[in-house]
Amino acid sequence: MNNDRQNFVLFAVIAALILFGWPLVQNRFFPTANPPATKIVDGKQVPLPKPGADPTADTPAAIRDRQVVLAETPRVRIETPTMRGSINLRGPRIDDLVLVDYKETVAKDSAPIRLLSPAGAPDAYFAGFGWRADGLATPPAGTVWSASSPVLAPGRPVTLDATGANGQRFRIQLSVDDGYMFTVRQTVLNAGDRAVPVAPYGFVNRAGVSKDPDSWTIHTGPMSVNNGAAHYGPNFEDLDTGPERFTTKGGWLGFADKYWLTSLVPDQSATFEGQFRSTPSKGYQADFTVQPRVVQPGQALTQTSRFFAGAKEVRLLDRYTDRENVAQLDYAIDWGWFRIVEKPIFYYLDWLFRMVGNFGVAIILLTLTIRLVMFPIAQRQFASMAAMRAVQPKMKALQERYKDDKVRMQQEVMALYKAEKVNPLAGCLPTLIQIPIFYALYKVLxxxxxxxxxxxxxxxxxxxAPDPATILNLFGYIPVTLPHFLAIGVVPVLLGVSMYFQFKLNPQVMDETQAQIFKFMPWVLMFVMAPFAVGLQVYWITTNCVSILQQRLLYARHPGLQQPAA
Structure with a gap:
C-alpha cells in the first residue's frame, strides 16, 4: 500500500513538472505553434495585429513616414503577379517591396506583407549592387541613375545608367520573373587610359533582428550556402562581436525569416567572398564581392547575379534549385534532420489540399492514409501484445524461480520468448514509426x-496557431488573460476526451496505481498539447478516433487481450 502511495505521489510530481516546466523550455527548443491569428472577445472572433518590433533604421536619421521617404527620390515601379513596389534610382537600391499574395493578418482588409523598406523609414530593409575598383571612379552614392523604362515587370527589363567622374560608364540591367527572383547584370566600361581590376558586389541591409524568434528547431537570421553546405547561422548576436566571412564558389547568402527570405545569389560559376556584419546603427548586412577581373582601357566587363526577395514557397524554392541552378536554395527552409520524411509529407498534404480545398480536411485524409498504411503493423502489434499477455504467468513463475540469479532469469525468459514465438519489442514499432511522422507534420505546420x-x-x-476559443475565461466574456498552461481551447479538450476513451480501451492492469495513472494521463497530455498548432491536434484526434475503431476490431480477434493478466 505504501509503495502504491509513493508511486502515485511520484506520478503527481512528474505531472506537475510537465505542466509547469514544459512552457519554460518549449519556446527555445520546440516552439509549439505560430502566434495566434485571432482571439475571442465577448464570444466573437477578432483578428489580431501582426506582432511588431521597435522600428529602427540603417542611418542615424530620424524615422519618418514611409510614403514621405518614398516620395523623396525618383523611382521605377515594380509590377509582377506576386510583388508590388519600386526601385530607388538614387543608389540605386531595391528598397520598396510588398508581397501581394500574403496578408499581415487574417482580417479581410489586412495590408499585404511588406518585405523591403527604404532607409529612414520604419523597418528599413533594402538591397543594392555596385563595384569595387582601384582606379575606377564609380558614381557617388547620391547619384540619380537614368532608367530606360518607368516600370519593371516580367518580360520588361529596365536598364539603369550612370557616368563616373572620369567619364567611365556604368550600367545595371534589372529583370524579374513571375516569382520572387531579380536578375542583375552589372556592366562597367573602362574609359580610362590604364587597366583596372573591377570587382562587382551586392549587399542586403536590414535594420534590427528578425521579428520571428530563433529557436533550436527553426532558424531565423543570417544564412548562407557555401562550400557545398547550408549554414544556419551565424545568429544576429554573434555579429555584434565581429563579422563572419567565407570564400566559396557557388552558393548564396542572405537573411531568413520564418516565412520570408532575402538572398544574394552571385554567379554560381564564380568564386566570391561572402560576409555578414553588424552596422554602426545596430543594423545588419550581408554582402558579397566577386573576385576582381582586369578591364583593359576601352573594354567592358559584365557580371550577372541574382537577388531573391519573397516568400519561402516550397515548390518555388525547389524550382530555383533544380531548374535554375541556385545551389541548395531549397535549404532556406530549415527542415532539419527529418527532411527526408518532412518534404514527402508536405507534398502529399499539399496535393490533398489542392484536391479538397481545406487544409484541416487534408490533415484528416493524411492521417487516414498513414493509419491505413500502418494497419498491418498494428495488427502484428496487437497479436504480439496478446501473445505477451498469454505468457505473463510463465514469465512470473520464471522470475520467482530465478530471482536470485539475474543472468539465468534473463536466459530463461529469452528461451520462453523463442519457444512461444513472441517478440516483446513488436508492440513498440507503430509508436516508433509515429514519432518521425508526428514531428514531420509539426515541422510542416x-x-x-x-x-x-x-x-x-x-x-x-x-x-x-493554437485554438483561440479558450474555455476557462468563457470564450473571452471574462476579460482575463490566462496563464499559458491554462489557455485550454475546445480542440484540446476534444483531444483529451479522445485520449481518455483510447486509454480506456487499453488492456486492463492489475496494479491500482497504474490504473490511476492511466486515468489521469489523458488530461495531463491535454494541457501539454493545448499550446500546439490546431493542425497537430486535429491529426492526433483523428489518430485517436481511428485507433479506437481499430482497437475494437482487433479486440474482437484477440478477446484475451482485454482481460487482466493472471
Whole structure:
C-alpha cells in the first residue's frame, strides 16, 4: 500500500513538472505553434495585429513616414503577379517591396506583407549592387541613375545608367520573373587610359533582428550556402562581436525569416567572398564581392547575379534549385534532420489540399492514409501484445524461480520468448514509426508558408496557431488573460476526451496505481498539447478516433487481450 502511495505521489510530481516546466523550455527548443491569428472577445472572433518590433533604421536619421521617404527620390515601379513596389534610382537600391499574395493578418482588409523598406523609414530593409575598383571612379552614392523604362515587370527589363567622374560608364540591367527572383547584370566600361581590376558586389541591409524568434528547431537570421553546405547561422548576436566571412564558389547568402527570405545569389560559376556584419546603427548586412577581373582601357566587363526577395514557397524554392541552378536554395527552409520524411509529407498534404480545398480536411485524409498504411503493423502489434499477455504467468513463475540469479532469469525468459514465438519489442514499432511522422507534420505546420493562416472550420482561422476559443475565461466574456498552461481551447479538450476513451480501451492492469495513472494521463497530455498548432491536434484526434475503431476490431480477434493478466 505504501509503495502504491509513493508511486502515485511520484506520478503527481512528474505531472506537475510537465505542466509547469514544459512552457519554460518549449519556446527555445520546440516552439509549439505560430502566434495566434485571432482571439475571442465577448464570444466573437477578432483578428489580431501582426506582432511588431521597435522600428529602427540603417542611418542615424530620424524615422519618418514611409510614403514621405518614398516620395523623396525618383523611382521605377515594380509590377509582377506576386510583388508590388519600386526601385530607388538614387543608389540605386531595391528598397520598396510588398508581397501581394500574403496578408499581415487574417482580417479581410489586412495590408499585404511588406518585405523591403527604404532607409529612414520604419523597418528599413533594402538591397543594392555596385563595384569595387582601384582606379575606377564609380558614381557617388547620391547619384540619380537614368532608367530606360518607368516600370519593371516580367518580360520588361529596365536598364539603369550612370557616368563616373572620369567619364567611365556604368550600367545595371534589372529583370524579374513571375516569382520572387531579380536578375542583375552589372556592366562597367573602362574609359580610362590604364587597366583596372573591377570587382562587382551586392549587399542586403536590414535594420534590427528578425521579428520571428530563433529557436533550436527553426532558424531565423543570417544564412548562407557555401562550400557545398547550408549554414544556419551565424545568429544576429554573434555579429555584434565581429563579422563572419567565407570564400566559396557557388552558393548564396542572405537573411531568413520564418516565412520570408532575402538572398544574394552571385554567379554560381564564380568564386566570391561572402560576409555578414553588424552596422554602426545596430543594423545588419550581408554582402558579397566577386573576385576582381582586369578591364583593359576601352573594354567592358559584365557580371550577372541574382537577388531573391519573397516568400519561402516550397515548390518555388525547389524550382530555383533544380531548374535554375541556385545551389541548395531549397535549404532556406530549415527542415532539419527529418527532411527526408518532412518534404514527402508536405507534398502529399499539399496535393490533398489542392484536391479538397481545406487544409484541416487534408490533415484528416493524411492521417487516414498513414493509419491505413500502418494497419498491418498494428495488427502484428496487437497479436504480439496478446501473445505477451498469454505468457505473463510463465514469465512470473520464471522470475520467482530465478530471482536470485539475474543472468539465468534473463536466459530463461529469452528461451520462453523463442519457444512461444513472441517478440516483446513488436508492440513498440507503430509508436516508433509515429514519432518521425508526428514531428514531420509539426515541422510542416510550423515552417511552410503554405500552412500560414489556413482556416479549418467555424472559429479555426489558422491551423498553424493554437485554438483561440479558450474555455476557462468563457470564450473571452471574462476579460482575463490566462496563464499559458491554462489557455485550454475546445480542440484540446476534444483531444483529451479522445485520449481518455483510447486509454480506456487499453488492456486492463492489475496494479491500482497504474490504473490511476492511466486515468489521469489523458488530461495531463491535454494541457501539454493545448499550446500546439490546431493542425497537430486535429491529426492526433483523428489518430485517436481511428485507433479506437481499430482497437475494437482487433479486440474482437484477440478477446484475451482485454482481460487482466493472471
Amino acid at each position: 510550423m515552417l511552410t508558408i503554405e500552412m500560414r493562416h489556413q482556416p479549418f472550420i467555424l472559429w479555426i482561422k489558422d491551423l498553424s
